[in-house]
Amino acid sequence: MAPRKAERLINLVICLLAARRFITRQEIRAGVEGYAAMTDTAFLRAFERDKEDLRRLGVPLEVGPTDAWSDEADGYRIRRSDFELPPLDLTGAESTLLGLAARVWQQAALADATSRALTKLHAAGVAVGTDRLVAVAPTLPTHEPGFSVIWQGWLTRRPVRFRYHGRVREVEPWKLALRQGRWYVLGRDQAVGPRWFKLSRIEDTPGLLADRPPFPTVSAAELEHHVRRLDGPEPTRLARLALRPDGAPGLRRRGRLMDESPGPPGYAVFAVPYARDDEIVAEAAAAGADALVLDPPDLRAHVVEHLTWVAARRTGPPPAPASPPAPDAPDARSVEAAAAAPTPSPPVAAAEPGPGAPCPDTAPLPRPTAPTAGLAAACDSPMPTSASGPSETVAASGSPGSTAADQVARLLLLIPYLLNRPGARLVDAARDFGTTPEQIRLDLGVAFLCGLPGGLPGDLIEVDLDLVDDEGVIYLTNADVLGRPLTLTADEAMGLIVALGAIGEVAAEPIHPVIDSLLAKLAALAPGAPDAPALAVPAGTAAVREALGRAISQAERVELTYDGPARGATTRPTVDPARLFVADGVGYLSAWSLSRGDWRTYRLDRISAVCPTGQMAVDHGPEREADSWLRTLATARPVRLLVHPGAAWIAEYFPVSQCVPLPGGDAELTVPVADAGWLRWLLLRLGPAVEAVDAPDVEAAAAAAARRALDAYRAAGLA
Numbered sequence: 001m002a003p004r005k006a007e008r009l010i011n012l013v014i015c016l017l018a019a020r021r022f023i024t025r026q027e028i029r030a031g032v033e034g035y036a037a038m039t040d041t042a043f044l045r046a047f048e049r050d051k052e053d054l055r056r057l058g059v060p061l062e063v064g065p066t067d068a069w070s071d072e073a074d075g076y077r078i079r080r081s082d083f084e085l086p087p088l089d090l091t092g093a094e095s096t097l098l099g100l101a102a103r104v105w106q107q108a109a110l111a112d113a114t115s116r117a118l119t120k121l122h123a124a125g126v127a128v129g130t131d132r133l134v135a136v137a138p139t140l141p142t143h144e145p146g147f148s149v150i151w152q153g154w155l156t157r158r159p160v161r162f163r164y165h166g167r168v169r170e171v172e173p174w175k176l177a178l179r180q181g182r183w184y185v186l187g188r189d190q191a192v193g194p195r196w197f198k199l200s201r202i203e204d205t206p207g208l209l210a211d212r213p214p215f216p217t218v219s220a221a222e223l224e225h226h227v228r229r230l231d232g233p234e235p236t237r238l239a240r241l242a243l244r245p246d247g248a249p250g251l252r253r254r255g256r257l258m259d260e261s262p263g264p265p266g267y268a269v270f271a272v273p274y275a276r277d278d279e280i281v282a283e284a285a286a287a288g289a290d291a292l293v294l295d296p297p298d299l300r301a302h303v304v305e306h307l308t309w310v311a312a313r314r315t316g317p318p319p320a321p322a323s324p325p326a327p328d329a330p331d332a333r334s335v336e337a338a339a340a341a342p343t344p345s346p347p348v349a350a351a352e353p354g355p356g357a358p359c360p361d362t363a364p365l366p367r368p369t370a371p372t373a374g375l376a377a378a379c380d381s382p383m384p385t386s387a388s389g390p391s392e393t394v395a396a397s398g399s400p401g402s403t404a405a406d407q408v409a410r411l412l413l414l415i416p417y418l419l420n421r422p423g424a425r426l427v428d429a430a431r432d433f434g435t436t437p438e439q440i441r442l443d444l445g446v447a448f449l450c451g452l453p454g455g456l457p458g459d460l461i462e463v464d465l466d467l468v469d470d471e472g473v474i475y476l477t478n479a480d481v482l483g484r485p486l487t488l489t490a491d492e493a494m495g496l497i498v499a500l501g502a503i504g505e506v507a508a509e510p511i512h513p514v515i516d517s518l519l520a521k522l523a524a525l526a527p528g529a530p531d532a533p534a535l536a537v538p539a540g541t542a543a544v545r546e547a548l549g550r551a552i553s554q555a556e557r558v559e560l561t562y563d564g565p566a567r568g569a570t571t572r573p574t575v576d577p578a579r580l581f582v583a584d585g586v587g588y589l590s591a592w593s594l595s596r597g598d599w600r601t602y603r604l605d606r607i608s609a610v611c612p613t614g615q616m617a618v619d620h621g622p623e624r625e626a627d628s629w630l631r632t633l634a635t636a637r638p639v640r641l642l643v644h645p646g647a648a649w650i651a652e653y654f655p656v657s658q659c660v661p662l663p664g665g666d667a668e669l670t671v672p673v674a675d676a677g678w679l680r681w682l683l684l685r686l687g688p689a690v691e692a693v694d695a696p697d698v699e700a701a702a703a704a705a706a707r708r709a710l711d712a713y714r715a716a717g718l719a
């Protein structure tokens with residue numbers, strides 16, 4: 001049945017492409033093999049299904065009047081200019097970037113879409129390069145189950161409906177943004193106006209309101225204004241902090257050394273800008289005795305109170321929260337007006353890392369879990385086992401379950417591919433289309449039966465099937481009506497455009513003109529496309545990436561200057577670098593640590609310097625795979641955390657194997673801990689918002705670190 005339908009669909013495309021005017025259903029019925037033998041009712045049903053199948057494949061089926069004096073849309077045609085992929089002239093560097101862009105997406109539907117886009121370009125004779133052009137290849141994660149629907153709403157300018165913070169929202173998705181590997185959507189909520197929504201906090205499966213008319217486009221200036229708000233308020237205040245050498249690296253990086261201001265013995269004074277009390281209190285508390293707040297006094301009092309609670313082995317009532325953010329600088333992450341917030345403000349040290357701020361380091365790597373709008377949602381939603389949902393577009397698959405639509409999608413590319421490559425080998429065609437020679441042979445059997453209306457020998461596509469069967473060589477002719485591949489769909493074009501934007505985030509400066517040139521060429525293939533997402537991929541400085549890239553290519557051992565906030569110190573490990581990669585939206589170096597005698601991952605934005613040692617790197621055998629943290633966590637120590645509502649966000653940033661809701665909005669999370677130092681840092685940072693139920697040793701270590709910090713405050717006369 002499928003081959004007959006595939007034959008009918010290809011003949012329908014050829015018929016409508018060859019038409020020089022709108023043609024009626026009856027003309028189509030008479031000209032397309034397979035319709036004539038049907039009853040009137042069966043024909044109408046089959047024709048409606050076939051139209052929908054072609055539209056889903058991206059075929060631009062146009063409806064219009066067959067009579068110049070009538071307004072009745074009773075005819076059909078396909079404009080060749082809308083159907084055919086325009087010529088695309090690429091340089092060698094652009095070709096290489098295009099090949100890299102097709103491997104960026106982790107979401108199944110978009111990975112398929114970008115792969116199909118490359119197949120279309122390859123079918124048109126465009127060479128796609130495979131050489132390495134950038135030191136680190138990014139990936140775009142899409143762990144959020146609702147991503148596909150939000151993407152389609154943004155792409156087609158149709159509203160979406162979902163439940164968020166306990167309310168059903170109807171939102172026009174204006175803009176997408178990626179921060180720390182997590183997706184946000186900016187849209188106009190019909191009830192409260194423009195807001196940012198974090199996709200992982202959507203509480204149900206979003207629905208696309210496809211029957212609604214497209215919403216109006218939004219000005220670039222307004223979109224840019226909202227993107228700035230997403231990254232949080234600009235720092236408007238300064239704190240004076242005394243920092244130990246090589247301690248509190250995050251605060252040191254942001255601060256400015258105040259040479260004229262003496263500090264306590266063994267400390268240097270830094271002026272550190274900040275926007276919110278809760279964020280800097282959390283950082284200073286997590287640094288322990290490595291960071292002492294000098295001014296302002298009220299900020300210091302909050303830190304001392306926080307540390308006092310932790311030092312008392314985390315018993316007793318929690319301290320009062322710090323001052324809320326200034327009214328004129330709302331936290332863009334809340335996406336709600338303060339009056340509409342469904343939960344109370346978080347405790348002082350439970351501030352969620354901002355989308356534009358460094359994500360807390362984990363050991364080994366952070367990964368979001370279930371979508372949460374609070375702890376209850378975290379417990380109700382299972383941890384996803386796949387980074388993607390079902391594909392919403394038809395892939396040119398050669399699997400045994402290949403449908404007629406799959407075969408038609410492949411044939412619309414295979415025919416121009418073979419016209420551009422007379423004498424192509426069957427095995428080469430199968431390889432280029434990611435299928436089997438047997439499937440390509442079946443496709444050729446369908447093409448052999450297709451052609452212009454009339455069905456006479458001179459109208460049909462010609463394939464020497466005997467030569468295919470005997471020698472595995474393909475000659476396909478008399479198919480000029482399908483001489484160009486089908487143009488890129490919106491999914492395919494925008495998938496490549498967004499992927500190139502991600503590459504631009506990690507590419508060296510000389511590559512940017514090549515990216516801009518390729519983006520302009522792809523944008524011409526997607527007229528009317530929405531404004532591209534705002535991407536931010538933390539991957540360190542270009543100088544660090546280039547130095548590591550050289551060391552890897554030359555097999556050279558290097559010394560890193562590495563700021564590790566989980567241990568609160570700057571270290572200088574000597575490593576044999578193996579690979580740069582991006583996981584969950586953050587750049588990493590995979591390297592063999594000489595001091596540890598094992599493979600380790602290092603966040604690129606924590607590497608401040610790379611110093612060649614002049615020694616050759618040693619071959620340490622197969623490098624651990626990028627997802628080796630899964631195996632590490634499988635053998636890690638499970639720790640139960642009692643989490644209060646203000647720290648609900650940690651269920652999105654760290655792996656959680658079990659979540660049990662408790663009365664009052666609390667929850668008990670079971671978290672695999674591979675590094676006790678990381679858990680100690682988390683307990684210091686979050687203070688009263690989280691407790692380790694069954695890790696008394698780490699609780700004691702956190703309490704001891706807090707007591708040392710309080711001793712340092714007292715020794716400096718600050719407490």
